[in-house]
Amino acid sequence: MQSVISSEFKLLDNYQRVRAQTQFLCDPLEIEDFVVQPVIDVSPLKWHLGHTTWFFENFILAPNVEGYKVFHPKYALLFNSYYISAGDRWSRENRGQLTRPTVKEVFEYRDYVNQHMSNFLMEGVSDEIAEIVILGINHEQQHQELFLYDIKRILGDNPLYPAYREDQIAVKRVKSNTDWLKIPESIYEIGFQGKGFHFDNEEGVHKVFLHAYQIGSSLVTNGEYIEFINSGAYTSHSLWLSEAWDWVNKNNICAPRYWEMIDGEWWHYTLYGFEKINSGDPLCHVSYYEADAFARWKGCRLPTEQEWEVACNTFSPKVSNKGNFVEENNFRPIQTEDHNFFGNVWEWTSSPYVSYPYYNPPAGALGEYNGKFMVNQMVLRGGSFGTARSHIRSTYRNFFHPHLRWMFSGIRLAKHI
Template sequence: MLDRNEAVRSSLAQRYAQVRRFSETLCKPLAIEDYGLQVVVEASPPKWHLAHVSWFFETFLLRPFLSGYQVFHPRFEYLFNSYYEQTGTGFWPRPERGLLSRPTVAEVYDYRRHVDGAMERLIAQCPEADWPEVERRLLIGINHEQQHQELLLTDIKRHFAHNPLRPLYRTDLPVAEPASPAPLRWLEYEGGLIEVGAQGPGFYYDNEGPRHRVFVAPFRIADRLVTNGEYLAFIQDGGYQKVAFWLADGWAQVKREGWRAPLYWEERDGEWWVMTLGGMRPLDPAEPICHLSFYEADAYATWAGKRLPTEFEWEHVAASQPLAGHFVEDGWLHPRAAPPGDGIKQLFGDVWEWTGSAYRPYPGYRSAPGALGEYNGKFMCYQMVLRGGSCATARDHIRPTYRNFFYPHERWQFMGLRLAEDCA
C-alpha cells in the first residue's frame, strides 16, 4: 500500500502523462506542413507550442532538480523560451517563430520524449527536501501545458482561416441542430461587501490571490451569453459605422483594420457564414457570439444600453454555481446555444467572457522571485480580464477565481460577452 507521499507522486505522474499525451492528440489531425505555420504574430506554430511546454519543464524542473540531467539540445533554451528574461538565455523573437524549418517536427517529438523520461525519473526520485518546490512547479507546468493546448486549437484555427481553401482541422466534429435562442432574462443580485480571489488548498495561479474583500453595488446580469443573432442586429444597425458606440482606441482599431464583423465571419450572397475548426458553417443565430475583441464587446454593450460585468460581479455569481458547460473534453470545439431553463447559464465553457475590469494585481499581491515570477505579474498593464473558460479549455483547468487576460484589440481566442446593468 502506497504511503501518502508516494500516492501524491503517483497521482501527479499520471496527470502529467495524461496532459502530455493530450497535447499530442490535438496535433494528430495536422499535416506535417501545418506544424510550422504562423500567419500572425499572436498565433504561434504548433511545433513551437509542443517544444515550448517541454522547455518549461526542462528549465524550471529538470535542470535545477534532476541530478545529472543532460539537456536535449543546448540551443533549445533560446529557441523555445517565450518571454522569460531572468533565465539569462534570451529568446527567439515571437514574430519569427514561423521562420524556423529546423528543428524538424520529428526532433521536437524526440525532445518531448527526452523530457518525459527525465520527468518520470524526477517525480520518482526527487529527495523529500526538494519535493514541496518540485510539486509546486510541476502543477504550474501541467496547467501551463493546458493553457497551450487551448492556444494550439485557437492558433490552428487562425492559421487555417487565413487559407482560402478553408481547410478543416477535423472532419468528424459534431454540429448542433439549429435551435431558437433562449429568451434573455435578468437575474438580480444585492451586492454588498463580498470576498473574491483564491485561497486554501488546491492549485491556482498567483494572480488569483490574495483573497480579499470588495464592495459590489446591486446589479443585474443576463442569464446567458449574447448570441450571434443579437450581435447581427448590432451590425445591421450600423454598429461598425457609428462612432458613438466605441471607445476611442476601439474606433481607431475599427478604422485601421477595416473591421465590419467579428473575426471569422464571412458574408456570401447576403448570408453570413463562420469559420470553425470543422470548416465553414452557416451562422447559427442561437450560438454565443465569439471571437470578439474587448472593443467590440464594449461597443455592443453600449449599443444595447447595458455594460459588461466587472470581474468581481462575475465571480460573485459564479462562486455558487456548478462547474458545468462545454469544454474541450466534450469534443465540439465550438460554442453551443444556451440550454432552456431558469437560472444562470453558460458561466463556464463555450466562450471566455470579457469583463469591464482591467488586469491589475489584487491588494497584497507579490510576484514570486526569479523567472517564474514573470509568469503573470509583469503583464498587469494595458490588458482586460476574461472569465469562465471556453469550448477549448480543459474542464479541470478552470475555476471561478481564474483570471484570463488579453489586450483589448485581440480576438482570435474564443471570446464573447454577457451583459450586466446597475440596479436603479
C-alpha cells in the first residue's frame, strides 16, 4: 500500500469526494434495501456503510486522535470484516440477522466519523498516516463496487425486478470489431513501478518470459455468448473442467447470472430493471468456469494475468477518458471506442491468485488486507463500469473464487501465435 504524498495532494478533498460518492450510490434506495442478505457472498448494504466507516475510525482516529471516543463500543465487533488482528468479528453469514443498529444509526455513525476525520485531516498529517488514509479511500472505492454487486443481487432476485436507478443515460453504442492484437516473444517486467498508490499485492516487480501470443482487441459480447449457449455448450462435458462440470450440473447452470429466456428471446436483469439483451454489449456475470469453457469452445484460451498486463501496457498504457467507469453513471457495460482494457467488466485470466516474488505484506492488521486470500482464487484484471477511474491501473489484481459471478465479470480471449 505504499504511496508518495506530495504537498499538492488534497487528502481531505479526496476523502470527502469518495464518501460523497457512497452517499450518491445510496440515494435511489429505500430503507428496506439496506438490510437484506440473501447469501453469504452478499453483505447487507448498511454493513458496507458501517464497515468502511469503522476502517477510518479503527485505523486512523482511535490510534491517532487524543481523547477520541468511539461512536459505539460494539460497532467494531459488527463492522470488522476479516482483520483478526483488529479483534473479534460478527460472522459474515449472519450479518443479515441484525436489524439493529438501524440504517439511520449507521448513517449517524458515518456523519460522526466524517466530522472527526475532517477535523483531523485539516490539521495536517504525517506521510505514514496519509498512506493509511489513502488506503482507506481506495478501500471504500472497492466497497462502492461491491455495494453495486450486492444491490443488483438483492433486487435482481426479486420477482418484481425493481430498478435500482431510473435516470438512464442514452448512450451511443459502438459496434464490436473483434480483431487480434499481437505481442512478440520477449522478457517483460510485471508489477507496480513508479509513484502513486497501489495495493501490496501489486508489489514485487519481476521479469517474465512470454511466448508470442495474440489477445482479443475487444471484450466478448452477449451475442457471441448466445451462440455458445445455442451450440449446446452447457450440456457438452468436453468443454468444461471437471470441477466446472460438477458446478454446472449441481446448480442447473444454463446461462449467465440474471439471464432468462422468454418466448424465445434472452432477457436479463439490469440496474435499470428487466430488459431484452443487447447482443452487442459486453458479456457480464459469468464465472471463471464459464469463461474457460467459452474460450475452449472458440478454440482459444484465457490470457494469463502477465499476458493481460503486457497487452494493456502496450495498447492502452493510460486509463482512457473513453472508458466506461462508475463516474459515467451508465451502470451497465457498453462497448467503447478503445480496446476496453479498462472499465466495463473485469476480465477473467487463467492465473491463480498467488504472491509475486519479493512480496512483503505490511505488519499488523493491514497486512491481512490481501495476502491471506492468496489461495483457491483466480485473478481478474481491468475494472468495470462500477469501478472508479482513479482506482484502476494496469497492475491492479482483483481476485474471486472461480464459481462466483454476481460481480461484473466478463471475457477477453487469447491464443498462441
